[in-house]
Amino acid sequence: MERRSLAASSLVYGAAIVMSAVILAPLVWLFLMSISSATDLSAQPLHWWPETLDLSRYGTLVSLVSNSAGEAFLGSLRNSLFVSGLATLGAILVAVPSAWAVSRTPQVQWSLFAVIATYMLPPVSLAVPLYMGLAHFGLLNTIVGLALVYLTILAPFATWLLKTGFDTIPQEIESAAMIDGARLDQTMRLVTLPLAKPIVATTALFAFLLAWDEFFYALLFTADQRAKTVTVAIADLAGGRVSDYGLIATGGILAALPPVLIGLVMQRAVISGLTTGGVKG
Amino acid sequence: MSTLEIAAVTKRFGAIDTLKGIDIVLENGEFLVLLGPSGCGKSTLLNIIAGLLEPSGGDILIDGRSMRKVHPKNRDIAMVFQSYALYPNLSVARNIGFGLEMRKVPKAEREEAVRRAAEILQIEPLLARKPAELSGGQRQRVAIGRALVRDPKVFLFDEPLSNLDAKLRTEMRTELKRLHQKLKATIVYVTHDQVEAMTLATRIAVMREGRVEQIGTPREIYDHPASLYVASFMGSPPMNLLEGRVSANGDSFEAEGGSCFIPIPAASRSTLGPGRPVIAGIKPEHLAPARSDTRSTLSMDVEVVELTGAETLVIGRTGGQTLVASVKPDDAPAIGTPFALTAPADHVRWFDPDSGKAFPA
Incomplete structure (x- = not known):
């Protein structure tokens, strides 16, 4: 706005700065912890700014030497990538058709509410049945098993988000394609899905993050390197008799990198998905 | 044989009778305007003709063939929507040729048909553009082109001019009239604008609460309104x-x-x-x-x-x-x-x- 008083402007910028500080402070502190030496971290009073730079922990965690802590950590990162990727892929495959169906057929919208209702249950209430189910199918401590559990969380969430996206795509466009002779699959492939691309990308990103950050089920259903995810691996770092806070912080930084990279790659699609729903006139 | 016959068509949504028995017979080359205020059932009737809705009773016959349970794509109709309903991700040329593409018309033949339609509508320079890069009037032309290229038995128009500004509306109205005279197409056109109805139609069906109140040539409707309702609807100012x-x-x-x-x-x-x-x-x-x-x-x-x-x-x-x-x-x-x-x-x-x-x- 052109015409704004100095006071109003400084208020707006002040609010923006305060908000960024609140959001960024923990991240900055996490990063500083990861590069501070152990003495700096345990000093009284605390050294907010490290006196000596210590990058050794990155070396410890990013290492391919067999049986090292680094190999275990990288293995858990890989597990997280597979589990989250698989669960997200599955969720999108399930959610796109069901979200479209619910959006275009208001008569079956109750089914979506039913699914969302189960989503409201606290995870702990489902832990035992899920554990027994996974055990029955021999899927405990497997990537596929954990991905399946995550699918039950991601699918309703993705369906809900995609439905609101499909709602913004005018039905007349699909009617026009129908009259033009397009089969349902052609209508979806050539008309609806290209229009829904931004919202699908947004949904996929959020679903991936949801799976990436999940801790409770991962802790319960994985036991060792075959399926342990990065959230559990970081908890393991804290579980020893002596906790190296710097090491935990380094794990946190490394665990944050993949989603951040994916977010950067998908930035444009996500932003247009968040702002407009992707459809204009 | 009549091109389009609407026979005792009724439509009920839940407890509401939207259409209470419509009978209209349309000969080849007629331009029928369904005229009425919003909520009179005219768009519902058009959607039933298109096959986007199934009638609760009665039947639609196109060239004497019953359209019960016939998919829209097999009805030999083309429809122009109020919102244009162009495919935003496809070029103008592909938008116009989409119907032919879906019907597996060979590429060369398709391109020729698209070019001809674009020529008639004077949108040839726009063929490579995306709908977002067009003005409202140009989008309307593309939407008409998409219908034109298919050469259907019946054209359906759902308030196609209501999103245009007043000057453009008048121009497009004249153009539609010219197009109809040139192509001798059979058209069903829905509008609430009595001036559009008067200028375009060969016959007007004035609708009210799910019934046809009066059907006749624009002259008949204007000079001899059959009821107070029609009299108060036609003319500005009305009778x-x-x-x-x-x-x-x-x-x-x-x-x-x-x-x-x-x-x-x-x-x-x-x-x-x-x-x-x-x-x-x-x-x-x-x-x-x-x-x-x-x-x-x-x-x-x-x-x-x-x-x-x-x-x-x-x-x-x-x-x-x-x-x-x-x-x-x-x-x-x-x-x-x-x-x-x-x-x-x-x-x-x-x-x-x-x-x-x-x-x-």
């Missing part, structure tokens, strides 16, 4: 409707408030018995200033004078009832003065106030 009764001797009409006497033609006197309450319908353009040597039949107290351009609308009251006259600007009276008018008896329409129907002329 004056004056309540009153037939005089005791049966030869003239006396409006409520008594400032109006209209002679009743001999032919109508038998149907309009003496003393009977009737409503007289007089078009504003049929009211003319009374010259000093003629006996005035109507006198109004002028309240508002509106110059619309070629003519001036004089709005006032006669015996408590509103009256609008359309006169030449030079004849316009001053506000607050009485204004004497004549109404030629053969242009006055008579309506039954109880049933709302017109008395036969």
Whole structure:
């Protein structure tokens, strides 16, 4: 706005700065912890700014030497990538058709509410049945098993988000394609899905993050390197008799990198998905 | 054989009867306009013809073939939507050729057809663009092109001009008329704009609450409205409707408030018995200033004078009832003065106030 008083402007910028500080402070502190030496971290009073730079922990965690802590950590990162990727892929495959169906057929919208209702249950209430189910199918401590559990969380969430996206795509466009002779699959492939691309990308990103950050089920259903995810691996770092806070912080930084990279790659699609729903006139 | 037959079509949504039995037969090359206010069922009827909705009862026949359970794509129809419904991610050329592409028409033939349609609509330079890069009028042309290229038995238009500004609307209206004359296409066109209906249609079906109130040529509908509803819907401003009764001797009409006497033609006197309450319908353009040597039949107290351009609308009251006259600007009276008018008896329409129907002329 052109015409704004100095006071109003400084208020707006002040609010923006305060908000960024609140959001960024923990991240900055996490990063500083990861590069501070152990003495700096345990000093009284605390050294907010490290006196000596210590990058050794990155070396410890990013290492391919067999049986090292680094190999275990990288293995858990890989597990997280597979589990989250698989669960997200599955969720999108399930959610796109069901979200479209619910959006275009208001008569079956109750089914979506039913699914969302189960989503409201606290995870702990489902832990035992899920554990027994996974055990029955021999899927405990497997990537596929954990991905399946995550699918039950991601699918309703993705369906809900995609439905609101499909709602913004005018039905007349699909009617026009129908009259033009397009089969349902052609209508979806050539008309609806290209229009829904931004919202699908947004949904996929959020679903991936949801799976990436999940801790409770991962802790319960994985036991060792075959399926342990990065959230559990970081908890393991804290579980020893002596906790190296710097090491935990380094794990946190490394665990944050993949989603951040994916977010950067998908930035444009996500932003247009968040702002407009992707459809204009 | 008729190109399109709408036979006893009904549609019910839950407890609401949207269409209460529609029968219309359309010959090849006719331009039928479904006219009515929103909620009268005209768009529902169009969607039923298109096959986007199934009728609750009755049938649609295209070229004598029943369309029950026939998919829209197999009906040999094309539809132009109010929102244009272009595919935003495809180029104009692909938008127009989409129907042919889906029907597996060879590429060369398809491109030729798209080029021909673009030529007719004068959008050839736009073929490579995306819909977002077009103006409203251009998008409308692309939407029409998409229908044109298919060469269907019946074209369906759902309020295609209502999203355009006034000037463009008039231009596109003329263009649609030209297109219809050139292609001799059979068209069903939905609108709530009576000017569009008058200018475009070969026949108008005035709809009201799920029924066809009157169907006929624009002239018939305009000059001989079958009911008070049609009379009040057509024309801008619409017909004056004056309540009153037939005089005791049966030869003239006396409006409520008594400032109006209209002679009743001999032919109508038998149907309009003496003393009977009737409503007289007089078009504003049929009211003319009374010259000093003629006996005035109507006198109004002028309240508002509106110059619309070629003519001036004089709005006032006669015996408590509103009256609008359309006169030449030079004849316009001053506000607050009485204004004497004549109404030629053969242009006055008579309506039954109880049933709302017109008395036969």
